[in-house]
Amino acid sequence: MQTLLLTIVCLLFVAMLAVNIYFRAKVLRAYRLLVQGRVDFTPAQIFSTARVEDEIVPNYPGQEQPIRDFSRYLQLSIKMTTVLMALITAFGGILMWYRFE
Numbered sequence: 001m002q003t004l005l006l007t008i009v010c011l012l013f014v015a016m017l018a019v020n021i022y023f024r025a026k027v028l029r030a031y032r033l034l035v036q037g038r039v040d041f042t043p044a045q046i047f048s049t050a051r052v053e054d055e056i057v058p059n060y061p062g063q064e065q066p067i068r069d070f071s072r073y074l075q076l077s078i079k080m081t082t083v084l085m086a087l088i089t090a091f092g093g094i095l096m097w098y099r100f101e
Helices: 002-036 049-059 061-099
Strands: none
Touching: 002 061, 049 061
């Protein structure tokens, strides 16, 4: 049982690392386009889909897709990393419980 739990924790860690690298590349690519287009926004705006559509997109009509991509990739990256961290913590806790049994 310990080997299985340790394998699961290791696989989840590798998955979190892969997701982080994948989304980091996507976010940086979208961010580079926004910097080139001189798009200005605040973190509060970029983390709210409604604020992106209402406040940022109308001000930069040529940059709609990079703005939406940046916001979506950033939010999705944070959500997926949070879920994977919770799973790693849960399986790590179970592993620790079995280890002392």
